[in-house]
Structures are given as C-alpha cells and as structure tokens.
Amino acid sequence: xxxxxxxxxxxxxxxxxxxxxxxxRAAASAASRLKACTLKAGELEPGGMGTEDTLELIRxxxxxxxxxxxxxxxxxxxxxxxxxPLNTLGMDSLxxxxxxxxxxxxxGIEFPVEALFLGAGISDLAAHVLWQRTSGRGLEAEDGPLGxxxxxxxxSGEPTERVFAHRNHPEIQPECLPFEDYPEYRNLQxxxxxxxxxxxxxxxxxxxxGADSNGAIREGREYITFSRYNYLGMSGDPVVSQxxxxxxxxxxxxxxxxxLASGExxxxxxxxxxxxxFVGTEDSLIFVSGHATNVTTIGHxxxxxxxxxxxxxxxxxILQGCQLSQATHLSFPHNNWQALDMILRESRPxxxxxxxVIEGVYSMDGDIPELPEFIKIKxxxxxxLMVDExxxxxxxxxxxxxxxxxxxxxxxxxELWMGTLSKSFASCGGYIAGSGALIEYxxxxxxxFVYSVGMSPPNVAAALxxxxxxxxxxxxxxxxxxxxxLFRMLxxxxxxxxxxxNSGSPVIPVIVGDSLKAIRLxxxxxxxxxxALPMVYPAVPDNSARLRFFVNCIHTPxxxxxxxxxxxxxxxxxxxxxxxxxRAASSLWALLQGSAPP
Numbered sequence: 001x002x003x004x005x006x007x008x009x010x011x012x013x014x015x016x017x018x019x020x021x022x023x024x025r026a027a028a029s030a031a032s033r034l035k036a037c038t039l040k041a042g043e044l045e046p047g048g049m050g051t052e053d054t055l056e057l058i059r060x061x062x063x064x065x066x067x068x069x070x071x072x073x074x075x076x077x078x079x080x081x082x083x084x085p086l087n088t089l090g091m092d093s094l095x096x097x098x099x100x101x102x103x104x105x106x107x108g109i110e111f112p113v114e115a116l117f118l119g120a121g122i123s124d125l126a127a128h129v130l131w132q133r134t135s136g137r138g139l140e141a142e143d144g145p146l147g148x149x150x151x152x153x154x155x156s157g158e159p160t161e162r163v164f165a166h167r168n169h170p171e172i173q174p175e176c177l178p179f180e181d182y183p184e185y186r187n188l189q190x191x192x193x194x195x196x197x198x199x200x201x202x203x204x205x206x207x208x209x210g211a212d213s214n215g216a217i218r219e220g221r222e223y224i225t226f227s228r229y230n231y232l233g234m235s236g237d238p239v240v241s242q243x244x245x246x247x248x249x250x251x252x253x254x255x256x257x258x259x260l261a262s263g264e265x266x267x268x269x270x271x272x273x274x275x276x277x278f279v280g281t282e283d284s285l286i287f288v289s290g291h292a293t294n295v296t297t298i299g300h301x302x303x304x305x306x307x308x309x310x311x312x313x314x315x316x317x318i319l320q321g322c323q324l325s326q327a328t329h330l331s332f333p334h335n336n337w338q339a340l341d342m343i344l345r346e347s348r349p350x351x352x353x354x355x356x357v358i359e360g361v362y363s364m365d366g367d368i369p370e371l372p373e374f375i376k377i378k379x380x381x382x383x384x385l386m387v388d389e390x391x392x393x394x395x396x397x398x399x400x401x402x403x404x405x406x407x408x409x410x411x412x413x414x415e416l417w418m419g420t421l422s423k424s425f426a427s428c429g430g431y432i433a434g435s436g437a438l439i440e441y442x443x444x445x446x447x448x449f450v451y452s453v454g455m456s457p458p459n460v461a462a463a464l465x466x467x468x469x470x471x472x473x474x475x476x477x478x479x480x481x482x483x484x485x486l487f488r489m490l491x492x493x494x495x496x497x498x499x500x501x502n503s504g505s506p507v508i509p510v511i512v513g514d515s516l517k518a519i520r521l522x523x524x525x526x527x528x529x530x531x532a533l534p535m536v537y538p539a540v541p542d543n544s545a546r547l548r549f550f551v552n553c554i555h556t557p558x559x560x561x562x563x564x565x566x567x568x569x570x571x572x573x574x575x576x577x578x579x580x581x582x583r584a585a586s587s588l589w590a591l592l593q594g595s596a597p598p
C-alpha cells in the first residue's frame with residue numbers, strides 16, 4: 001500500500017511553504033487543534049481535569065486516530081468503529097508499525113505495538129494517550145488503560161494470530177473476511193468495469209514475445225515497443241544469453257539456499273567486484289530483487305531515532321523502506337535541493353542519523369537531479385546520501401557509469417549507491433555499492449539478504465556478461481544518447497509535451513492530460529503497431545497523465561520517426577473529440593441558461 005505518513009518539523013518552515021507538499025491546510029488545522037488539546041492535558045496535574053475537558057480531549061484524539069486508521073486501510077472514516085478491536089479490521093504488521101509511529105509522533109507518547117495485535121481499540125489508545133499526557137507520565141503501558149489488553153494477550157502464551165482466531169467479535173463486517181468482498185478489490189473491479197463500459201481494453205499485462213525492443217510479437221503481429229527498459233539492448237544479446245546458458249550447465253538454475261548458508265557461488269563475488277569497480281566503490285552486494293534491495297537496506301540501516309528525507313517523487317520501494325525503519329521521513333519538492341537544505345537546517349539536530357534519498361533518473365519524467373548540490377547539502381548537515389540508479393546506471397555518462405560519471409563526482413561522496421540489474425544489465429535483482437564496512441555489515445545482518453535465497457546462476461552470469469560487454473563496447477551508450485536526443489527533438493518539433501526529460505535520459509514522457517485520453521492514445525498506437533504504456537492517476541496527477549517512451553539503443557531512427565508521426569495526429573484527433581464535447585456542453589448550458597425563468 002502506498003500510504004506514507006508525512007511528519008512536519010516542529011518549527012514551521014515559513015520561508016518555503018512548498019517544503020511540505022504532503023500537507024493540506026485542513027490537515028494542518030486538525031493537527032494544530034489536537035496538539036493544543038493534548039498540550040492542555042499535559043499542563044494539568046493528576047486529577048485536575050474536569051469531565052467536559054476529558055470528554056473533549058478523548059473525542060479529538062479518537063477522531064484523529066480513526067482518520068489515520070481509515071487512511072491506512074483505504075476505507076471511509078465512517079466505517080471505523082472506535083470501540084472495535086483494531087486486529088479485526090485487516091491491519092497487517094507493516095500498517096500496525098506505521099500507525100504506532102504516527103500516533104507516537106503526533107501525540108508525544110509511547111505504547112507497545114503488540115497492543116494493536118492483542119485487541120486494543122481506538123478508544124483504548126485514546127485513553128492511553130490522555131493517561132500518558134497526564135497522570136501516567138513516565139509509567140509503563142501495562143500500568144494504564146492498555147494494561148488489561150496487554151496482560152490478557154501475554155498470559156495466553158499463544159501466537160497473536162491464534163488469539164485473534166479465538167475471539168468472537170460481532171462487530172466484524174462481512175467485507176473483512178473473503179478477498180472477493182474486500183472494499184479495495186471491489187473498487188478495482190469497478191475500475192475494470194468502467195473501462196470495459198467505455199470500450200477500453202485493459203492496457204496492462206500485454207503479452208509480448210521475442211527479445212528485441214524493435215520487433216516484439218503480440219498475437220502474431222510485430223510491434224515496435226517503447227515499454228521495455230532494455231536500454232543497452234543486452235537482453236537478447238547472444239553473448240549475454242550464452243553466458244546464462246553456460247552458468248546453468250555449470251551451476252544449475254538455482255543455488256537453493258541463502259548465500260550465508262550454502263548458496264555462495266564464484267559468480268556472486270565476481271559480479272560484486274565487477275560492480276564495485278564499475279561504480280568506483282570499495283565493494284558491492286547483490287540482492288535477488290531491486291525493490292527488496294531498497295526496502296531491506298533502508299529498513300535495516302536506519303531506525304526510530306533517525307530522519308530520512310526523500311524526493312517527493314521517490315520510488316515506492318524507498319517509501320516502504322522508510323516505513324519499515326520506523327524513522328521519521330519527510331519529502332521535499334521534486335528536485336528542489338534548496339527546500340531540502342531548509343528542511344535539514346530545521347530538523348537535522350533532533351535526530352541521531354539522517355539519510356537523503358534521490359534517484360539518478362526519475363522514471364516518470366526522465367529528469368536528472370543536480371547531484372553535486374545534493375552532495376554539498378549532505379556534507380553541510382552531516383547526512384548520508386543514497387542514490388537509486390535503477391534508470392541511470394548503464395545510461396548516463398560516456399561509458400554508462402551512471403549519474404556519478406555524468407557529473408564527474410567522486411563516488412566516495414555518496415555513501416549508498418543502489419542500482420538494479422534488470423534494466424541495462426539484462427537480468428533481475430539489485431545491488432548496493434559503497435564502503436567495505438557497509439557491505440560487510442549488510443552481508444551478515446540485512447534480513448532481505450541473509451534470509452533470502454542467493455541470486456540464481458543464470459541471472460548472475462547474464463548481468464556479469466552485460467557489464468563486461470558494456471565496458472568493452474561503450475558505443476552502446478553513445479547510440480542510446482543519440483537516439484534519445486532524436487526522439488526528444490522530433491517530439492518537440494511536433495508540438496508534443498515531453499515535460500522535464502533531460503538530455504542523456506532515455507526516459508521520455510509524452511504528457512497528454514487526463515487519464516482516459518492517455519489510455520485511448522495508447523490503444524490507438526497499439527492498433528498501428530506501437531507499444532507505449534499509459535501512466536495514469538494515481539501514479540501521476542490526472543491532469544498530467546502520459547505515455548512513457550523508453551528509448552533503447554537497438555531502436556532505429558526510422559522507428560522513432562514512424563512512432564512520432566503516429567503519436568502527433570492521433571493525439572490531435574483525441575483533442576478534437578474533447579473540444580467538440582466541451583463545445584456541446586457549453587452550448588447546452590447556454591441554452592438552459594437562456595430558457596431559465598427570470
């Protein structure tokens with residue numbers, strides 16, 4: 001779930017209002033009211049509160065927690081019963097940790113997360129908040145309103161899941177049980193039915209055959225596809241494919257264990273040394289999933305006393321890592337290093353460690369951050385810097401060395417270099433590159449590495465061959481830059497909006513406006529043999545829905561010209577239809593206005 005609880009610094013950043021993009025005025029007003037109420041309680045001596053004061057404070061706290069729960073579960077706040085045990089609402093462990101963190105940060109209290117699994121309701125939590133802010137200051141949770149819940153659960157000696165199963169709660173709603181009745185699933189079905197009613201085929205999960213980006217096959221027809229991240233054409237390259245086949249013959253298809261146990265193979269250390277040498281660091285470590293690389297690394301290296309500040313458009317895997325870590329995490333406006341500097345100036349002193357997270361190339365807009373400025377800021381404030389190079393390694397720089405080579409910086413100025421092997425390097429998985437101490441620590445302690453099977457031999461061999469092939473033939477990067485530049489130039493000549501896509505980036509959006517138009521344009525292109533997927537709300541704002549084009553070095557100039565010669569008129573035709581509908585609606589409104597009685 002993509003929910004992210006943003007936490008405002010205690011000192012308002014009045015100099016830069018946009019430093020808090022995740023907050024609305026209404027939310028800020030509610031938070032201020034809650035803070036005022038809890039502060040009022042905190043000023044009173046035990047027993048010094050009147051009944052009306054107590055009831056008002058409990059109501060405000062219950063309302064605030066209920067909103068947090070509703071946001072987490074993506075349900076209406078009206079469906080949240082403050083007396084219903086939270087463990088009956090379908091809250092998983094990650095949600096529970098996030099709720100606990102949000103309540104503690106907003107209310108200035110603490111409570112054990114197990115209370116959420118043992119039957120505590122929102123009313124219990126509100127009572128605990130009030131108790132800790134008054135007579136319970138400095139006491140253990142077991143001594144207050146949560147004591148009965150905690151003691152009964154612990155004394156049962158059973159796993160939390162079994163405690164849930166033994167309790168009979170008549171408040172459980174039917175939609176909390178079978179997956180078919182999940183409100184979230186029903187909402188997805190409504191979206192699917194809505195597309196079908198408009199004559200729109202599902203634009204996702206398209207089945208394409210073949211390895212080449214310029215000749216994929218779908219239902220017996222050849223397509224030019226711009227939806228693959230095969231930037232350097234390594235997937236399908238004979239040398240890379242042969243390396244994978246040879247690895248299967250020698251090591252099999254799986255190492256069948258975690259590397260810490262008995263899954264280590266010579267290929268693993270070969271590729272890690274190759275990556276470190278390529279990026280310019282002391283060492284690296286590979287993981288079986290790019291998404292899991294970010295989640296487990298951030299979740300393991302940082303904790304509750306720490307601060308993580310990330311770009312507002314950062315990837316979901318970073319957000320999940322932030323939630324797992326329980327660190328306070330703030331976002332700064334996209335690519336706005338000035339706002340980041342201001343946030344750290346106000347907030348950094350209150351935290352143990354601080355981490356800044358950015359990407360090398362942002363996959364929605366194809367733009368590149370000013371890495372040297374972020375390095376200056378991290379040094380100024382004593383923070384770590386992490387760069388997610390999923391879409392920039394193998395792409396930026398003359399030899400594909402990534403954003404570090406692009407700007408000519410010292411690799412040691414970035415503590416955590418993250419990248420994926422699934423795009424430029426024709427495999428799957430991810431890596432962290434950095435100091436020898438960092439890598440050694442992760443190798444022995446990071447849960448996503450220690451408790452996961454080692455990467456399979458054919459995948460390791462494919463990525464290793466791709467990196468070595470790139471180092472021998474950096475002309476692939478040169479061709480990629482030339483073709484990306486051609487695409488951007490021709491698109492802009494045809495009046496297409498390519499947004500903030502930078503020179504050197506192969507990620508080029510064509511922004512069309514609303515989501516329905518983006519989906520219709522994608523379908524129109526597919527009918528003419530061009531595969532480009534739409535990105536629609538909520539992945540992007542509805543008024544900036546787009547088609548994303550990922551240029552690969554094995555595309556041809558002719559294919560790019562053909563694609564853009566199709567995109568421009570198809571988009572113009574869709575715009576004319578929208579304009580006609582708008583004019584018809586305006587005419588009808590004018591007619592109704594004219595016929596209305598005075």
